Amino acid sequence: MDEKFLKPYSPSDTEKRIYELWEKSGFFNPDNLPDAKEREPFSMVLPPPNVTGTLHMGSALMLAIEDTIVRFKRMRGYRALWLPGTDSAAIATQARVEKNIQKTEKKNRHDLGRDELLKRIDTFVEQNKTTMLNQMRAMGASLDWSRYAYTMDDARYRSVMEAFMRMYEAGLIYRDYRIVNWDPKGQTTISDDEIVHEERKAKLYTFRYSKDFPIPVATTRPETKVGDVAVAVHPDDTRYQKYVGKEYDAVFCDVPIHIKIVSDKAVDPKFGTGAVGVTPAHSQTDWEIADRHDLPHDTIVINGYAKMTVSGRLEGKKVIEAREIVVDWLNNENLMEKEEDVSQNISTAERTGGIIEPLPKLQWWVDVDKQFVLSHSEIPGIASGDATTLKEIMRKSVESGATTFVTERYKRVYFNWIDNLRPWCISRQIWFGHRIPVWYKNDKMKVQVESPGTDWEQDPDVLDTWFSSGLWTFSTLGWPENTDDLATYHPTDLIETAYDIIFFWIARMILMSGFFIGQVPFKHIYIHGLVRDVKGRKISKSLGNNIDPVDMADKYGMDAVRLSLVMGTAPGTDSRISEDKIRGYKHFANKLWNITRFILERTKEITLAEKLNDADANIHREVSNLIQEVTDDIDKYRIHLASEKLYQFVWHRFADEILEESKPILMGDDKDARASRARLLRETLDIFLRLLHPFMPFVTEEIWQRIPDRSEKLLMIASWPSYHKE
RNA sequence: GGGCGCUUAGCUCAGUUGGUCAGAGCAACCCGUUUACACCGGGUAGGUCGGGGGUUCGAAUCCUCCAGCGCCCACCA
Numbered sequence: 090m091d092e093k094f095l096k097p098y099s100p101s102d103t104e105k106r107i108y109e110l111w112e113k114s115g116f117f118n119p120d121n122l123p124d125a126k127e128r129e130p131f132s133m134v135l136p137p138p139n140v141t142g143t144l145h146m147g148s149a150l151m152l153a154i155e156d157t158i159v160r161f162k163r164m165r166g167y168r169a170l171w172l173p174g175t176d177s178a179a180i181a182t183q184a185r186v187e188k189n190i191q192k193t194e195k196k197n198r199h200d201l202g203r204d205e206l207l208k209r210i211d212t213f214v215e216q217n218k219t220t221m222l223n224q225m226r227a228m229g230a231s232l233d234w235s236r237y238a239y240t241m242d243d244a245r246y247r248s249v250m251e252a253f254m255r256m257y258e259a260g261l262i263y264r265d266y267r268i269v270n271w272d273p274k275g276q277t278t279i280s281d282d283e284i285v286h287e288e289r290k291a292k293l294y295t296f297r298y299s300k301d302f303p304i305p306v307a308t309t310r311p312e313t314k315v316g317d318v319a320v321a322v323h324p325d326d327t328r329y330q331k332y333v334g335k336e337y338d339a340v341f342c343d344v345p346i347h348i349k350i351v352s353d354k355a356v357d358p359k360f361g362t363g364a365v366g367v368t369p370a371h372s373q374t375d376w377e378i379a380d381r382h383d384l385p386h387d388t389i390v391i392n393g394y395a396k397m398t399v400s401g402r403l404e405g406k407k408v409i410e411a412r413e414i415v416v417d418w419l420n421n422e423n424l425m426e427k428e429e430d431v432s433q434n435i436s437t438a439e440r441t442g443g444i445i446e447p448l449p450k451l452q453w454w455v456d457v458d459k460q461f462v463l464s465h466s467e468i469p470g471i472a473s474g475d476a477t478t479l480k481e482i483m484r485k486s487v488e489s490g491a492t493t494f495v496t497e498r499y500k501r502v503y504f505n506w507i508d509n510l511r512p513w514c515i516s517r518q519i520w521f522g523h524r525i526p527v528w529y530k531n532d533k534m535k536v537q538v539e540s541p542g543t544d545w546e547q548d549p550d551v552l553d554t555w556f557s558s559g560l561w562t563f564s565t566l567g568w569p570e571n572t573d574d575l576a577t578y579h580p581t582d583l584i585e586t587a588y589d590i591i592f593f594w595i596a597r598m599i600l601m602s603g604f605f606i607g608q609v610p611f612k613h614i615y616i617h618g619l620v621r622d623v624k625g626r627k628i629s630k631s632l633g634n635n636i637d638p639v640d641m642a643d644k645y646g647m648d649a650v651r652l653s654l655v656m657g658t659a660p661g662t663d664s665r666i667s668e669d670k671i672r673g674y675k676h677f678a679n680k681l682w683n684i685t686r687f688i689l690e691r692t693k694e695i696t697l698a699e700k701l702n703d704a705d706a707n708i709h710r711e712v713s714n715l716i717q718e719v720t721d722d723i724d725k726y727r728i729h730l731a732s733e734k735l736y737q738f739v740w741h742r743f744a745d746e747i748l749e750e751s752k753p754i755l756m757g758d759d760k761d762a763r764a765s766r767a768r769l770l771r772e773t774l775d776i777f778l779r780l781l782h783p784f785m786p787f788v789t790e791e792i793w794q795r796i797p798d799r800s801e802k803l804l805m806i807a808s809w810p811s812y813h814k815e
Numbered sequence: 816g817g818g819c820g821c822u823u824a825g826c827u828c829a830g831u832u833g834g835u836c837a838g839a840g841c842a843a844c845c846c847g848u849u850u851a852c853a854c855c856g857g858g859u860a861g862g863u864c865g866g867g868g869g870u871u872c873g874a875a876u877c878c879u880c881c882a883g884c885g886c887c888c889a890c891c892a
Contacts (some may be wrong), residue, residue: 097854126846127818230856268890286889293892308892321892357891365892497818501892502887507816509888588887623827658830662820663886665827669841677852687851727831733839746858752851 090689091795094591098315098682100646103791107225108788110446113599116806117233121400123806128168129601132578132613133159134562135171136230136586136594137240139178140217142184142677144224146620146628147587149638150658152228153651154617154728155585159231160783161723172565172734173232176185176217177241178750179554180440180520184275185523186210203520210521214241216281227639229647229786231805236574238565240557241523248564249523250538257536259408261460261479261604262453262515269450269514273395274443276516278452280553282592283510284445286434291470295427298348299339303332307361309433310371311419318392321378321470342418344390349617351382364621370449373806386449397448408446414630452523453525453550455479465607467491473570482603483507483596490581490763492599492609495726496661499591499616507649508590515553520553532575535595536690552724559597562610574608584611588618588661615726618663625665631675648785649675655784656732667699677736679789681781684744685792688770691755697766708747712773716812719780727744732784739777747773771798 115121122128123412135153138148155171163169184797186209198206225232240246269278273353275326295307304320322329332350348366355378356365369379390399397403402418403411414745419425436445455487457479466473468482469489472814477485479599484507487493487500494500528537528545557564562581566574580602586594596612602610621627622634629635641650652674653670659665701709722731754766774796780802782789793804801807 094851097852139839155842171861282888306892310892335863355890360891368892372890372892374892423870433891502819505888509817534882610842625827642858657827659829667841670827672854673840675851679854680852683854689849722831725831729829730831733829736838748851748858 090686090693090797093795094682094689098646098679098788098791100648100678100787101643104227104229104642104647104787107790107794108229109250110794110805111231111381111805112226112234112741114803114805116163116803117231117773118235119170119233120164120169121326125168128166130577130582130614131159131162131167131168132170132172132581133583133585134581135173135566136584136590137174137176137231137238137558137561138221139181140175140214140221140239141178141181142217143220144228144638146636146638147672149228149650150620150654151585151587152230153654155730156228156230156786157651157655157732157783158583158723159724160805161809162756163805164807166781166808168270168577170236171230171232171310172228172236172238172502173234174220174238174561174565175221176558177214177239177522178552178553180275180279180517180519182210182214183521184441184518186213189213194450198520206520207788216473224639225288227642227647230750231786236565237625240554240561244567245557245560245564246523247732248560248568249552250526251569251742252601253523253526253552254536254538255605256455260602261456261459261461263456265512266371266449268373269452270444271393271446271448271450272441273393273446275441275519276393276440276517278450278514279445280436280438280514280555281437284436285420285439287437288432291360291433291434291435291490293427293429294416294419294425294429297426298337298341298346298366299424300472301421302337302339302348303335304329304350304364305362306364306366306426307429308366310408311415312397312403312408313368313371313390314366314370314641315341315343315346315397316370317346317348317350317366317401318369318379318384318388319351319382321351321353321356321367321382323363324354324356324364326356329364339746342403342415344399349382349384349595350599351378351543353378353381353386369621373447375400376447379567391446391447391448392406393446393448395444400458403501403551415747428603432634452514453527454651455513456514457513459484463604463607466578466603467682468603472604479600480507480510483510483599485597486603486609492611493613495613495615499588499614499661503591505595513553514549515556516550517553517709518550520551523557524548525550525552535577542576555593555597558594558667559601560605562602563606564597568605577608579606580608583613583615585615585617588616591616613726616661617658617663621663621665622668622671623665625663636666636668640670645671645675646678646787648678648788649673650699652732652736652785653730655728658729660726660729668742677740678785679779680740680744681785681788682792684748684777685774685796687748687772689796691751692767695755695767696767698761700765701769702762702765705765708769709772711742712776713812716776716780720809720812723783728784735777735784736778739781743773743777775799778804779807779810782807 159171194199210334274281291309293307294311295305297305333352336349365373367378369376369386392398395408397406397411445446460476463477468486468615471477525548527548528535530545553680598610638650649671719731751766754762778789790804
C-alpha cells in the first residue's frame with residue numbers, strides 16, 4: 090500500500106499536481122479522447138465570467154455544477170466539450186478602469202483620449218484574465234483550453250461584425266431618434282433590462298402652470314415641467330372635456346411654455362388630478378403621447394449631465410436643485426395646490442447606480458417585431474423560408490420544446506419577458522467594446538467594417554456587450570466559417586447559468602442563434618440560484634461577506650468547496666454557503682481516503698474470490714441500485730440528489746455498516762467468505778471512485794493513481810460504472 | 816398593476832410521476848478512545864410538513880381560499 094495513505098488526505102499537496110496530470114493528458118479536448126470520432130458529442134459553453142475581477146462563490150457554483158456534468162458525460166463515453174471563455178463586460182470594465190484612473194491620477198477618460206484609455210483597459214483585462222483562468226484551474230474545471238475564447242479577441246470581433254452587417258441588411262438593425270435610458274453617471278445609453286428599479290419616497294406635487302390655467306396637474310418631477318408642451322386627459326373624463334383642443338401660454342419659472350390640452354387613453358383618470366403634463370423629451374410615455382397628437386418633441390430642457398439647459402433661474406442647475414427652485418417658485422406664486430408623500434420606483438443604472446434620465450437620442454436598435462425571411466430553420470414551428478420575427482424565434486424555440494428549462498417555472502418567466510419586449514437599444518456611448526461598423530461623411534452613411542476612406546468618420550459608439558454575448562454558442566465554434574466544430578457541437582447540449590441573466594443572455598442567445606443559423610443555441614437550460622451568505626444575504630462588496638472559493642480551498646480542499654456548493658442545492662433555488670459547511674465536506678474527502686486505506690490494508694494478502702457469495706452479491710446489488718439512481722439523477726440534472734445519495738451511502742451505509750461487519754469476516758477463519766468479501770470491497774471501492782469523481786475529482790483521482798490494480802490509467806476518462814436493471 | 820416562487824425538526828434545507836417521505840446536514844444532549852478514520856463510532860431529539868376547505872382508497876406532494884415572506888417584470892405622471 091502507498092505510504093501516503095498512512096497520513097490524512099492533504100488537498101494542498103495534491104490538487105495542483107492532479108490538475109497538471111489531467112491537463113497534460115490532453116483529454117480536456119474531446120477530440121483527443123480515445124475513439125473520439127465514434128463518440129456521441131456533448132457540448133456546453135462556459136458562461137464567460139466578467140474580466141472585472143476575481144471569481145466569487147457564484148462563479149464557483151457554476152463551475153462546480155458544470156464540471157460535474159461534463160466529467161460525468163466524459164466518463165459515460167461522450168465526446169464531451171466544455172468551452173471556456175471570458176467576457177469583456179464593456180460598461181462594467183470601462184467604469185472600473187476609469188474609476189481607478191480617476192483615483193490615482195485624477196484624470197477622466199477625455200484627458201486620456203480613446204486610444205490611451207483602451208490601452209489601459211487592455212492591461213487591466215490581461216491581469217484579471219490570468220488570475221481568473223488560474224482560479225478556474227484551481228476549481229478543477231475540465232475545460233478545453235485549446236478552444237478558449239474572449240469576447241474581444243479577433244475571431245469574436247469578426248463574428249460580431251458579420252452579425253451586425255447581416256442584421257442590418259435584413260433591416261432588423263436600424264437607427265432611430267427616440268427616448269433612451271440615459272445614465273448620466275456612466276455617460277451612456279443602456280437597455281431596458283440594465284435598469285434596476287429602486288423604491289424611494291418622493292413628493293407628488295399638484296400645481297397649475299399659471300393662475301388662469303384651468304386644470305391642475307400632478308408630478309414628481311416639477312423641474313421637467315419647463316419642457317411641457319401639453320396636458321393630457323383621458324378621453325372619457327367628463328371633468329376636462331370642455332378644455333380639450335384649447336391652447337395656453339404661460340411663463341413657468343422664467344421659461345415661456347405653450348400648452349395644448351389633448352385627450353389620450355394612456356392617462357389614468359384616477360391618478361392625481363387625472364391630468365398629465367406632457368414632457369415629450371424627458372419621458373417615454375410622454376414621447377409616445379406627443380407622437381399620437383403631433384406635438385413637438387424637441388423641447389429638451391435637461392442635458393446628458395442631468396443639468397438644466399433652459400435660461401433664467403434654472404440655467405445650469407442640477408435636476409435636484411432645479412426641483413427645489415421650481416417648488417419654491419410655485420409656492421411663491423400660489424400655484425401649488427398640494428404636496429403629498431408617495432413611494433415610487435426610480436430607475437437606476439445597474440452598473441453605475443446613476444439615476445436614469447430619459448432623453449431623446451439618435452441610437453442603434455434591434456427590431457424584435459419586424460418580419461423577415463428565415464432562409465434556413467431547424468426550429469420547430471418555423472419552416473425554412475418562412476417569414477418570421479425575432480420575437481417569434483424566441484417564443485417558438487422554447488414553446489416547441491427545442492430548448493427546455495430544467496426548472497419548468499422559468500419557462501413562464503421567460504414568456505412573460507418576451508411578451509413585454511420592446512426594441513433593443515444596442516449602442517453604447519463608451520469606448521471599450523466592439524465599435525459600430527458605420528461610417529459618416531456629411532449626411533451620408535455607410536455600413537461596412539472597413540473604413541470607406543480617410544474623410545469618413547466612424548460612429549463613435551460601441552455595441553452593447555450582450556450583442557456579442559448573444560453569439561457566444563456559435564461564435565466560439567468558428568462561425569461565420571462553416572467549421573467542423575460548428576457541425577459537431579452546435580446546438581450545444583446544455584447551458585448552465587444563474588437566473589439573473591435569463592433575459593440579458595439566454596434570450597439573446599436564442600434570438601441570435603435562431604436568426605443566424607436557424608438553430609436553438611442549446612437543448613437544455615439549467616438555471617442555478619444565487620449563493621448567499623450564512624444569513625441569507627446576497628454576497629456583495631459593501632457587506633464584505635464574500636467568501637473566496639480559492640481561500641476556502643486552501644484551507645479545506647477544493648473537493649470540499651465543490652461539494653458544499655452542490656449538495657442540497659436544487660436547480661433554480663438560492664443556496665447558502667458557510668465555512669462550517671465546507672469544513673464538513675473536507676471530512677468526507679478524508680473519510681474516502683481512510684476507506685481506501687482500510688480496504689487496501691485489509692485485503693492485500695487475500696486472493697480475491699472468483700465469485701461473490703450470496704451475502705456479498707446482495708450488497709453488490711445494493712451498490713448496483715445506487716449506481717442506477719445516481720446515473721438517473723445526473724442524467725436529469727438532479728446533481729444535488731445524486732451527491733447526497735452518494736455521500737449518504739458511502740459514509741453511513743458502506744463505511745459505518747458494511748466495513749464494520751467486514752472486520753470479523755476478513756479476520757475470520759472462513760477462507761471463502763474472506764475471499765468473497767475482499768473482492769466485494771475492492772470492486773465497490775473502484776465503483777465509488779468512479780461515481781464520486783465528477784463531484785470530488787481531486788481526491789478520487791489521487792486515490793486512483795495510488796491503488797495497485799486499477800484497470801484504467803486516468804480516472805478522469807475511466808468508464809462510468811454499469812448497473813444491472815432490476 | 817402583471818408574473819414567479821417560498822413557508823417541512825433549534826438553524827440551513829432535500830423530498831424527482833401522490834402510496835416505507837416524515838428525511839439529511841449542522842447545532843444540542845448522553846455514551847464510547849477493541850489498530851481505517853476523533854477530520855471517528857453508537858445512541859437521543861418526537862416537526863398535526865404555515866392555516867382552512869376540497870379531490871383521492873391514500874397528499875408535504877394535486878385543486879381552492881386565507882395569512883406571512885421573497886423575487887422578477889411594468890411608461891401610473
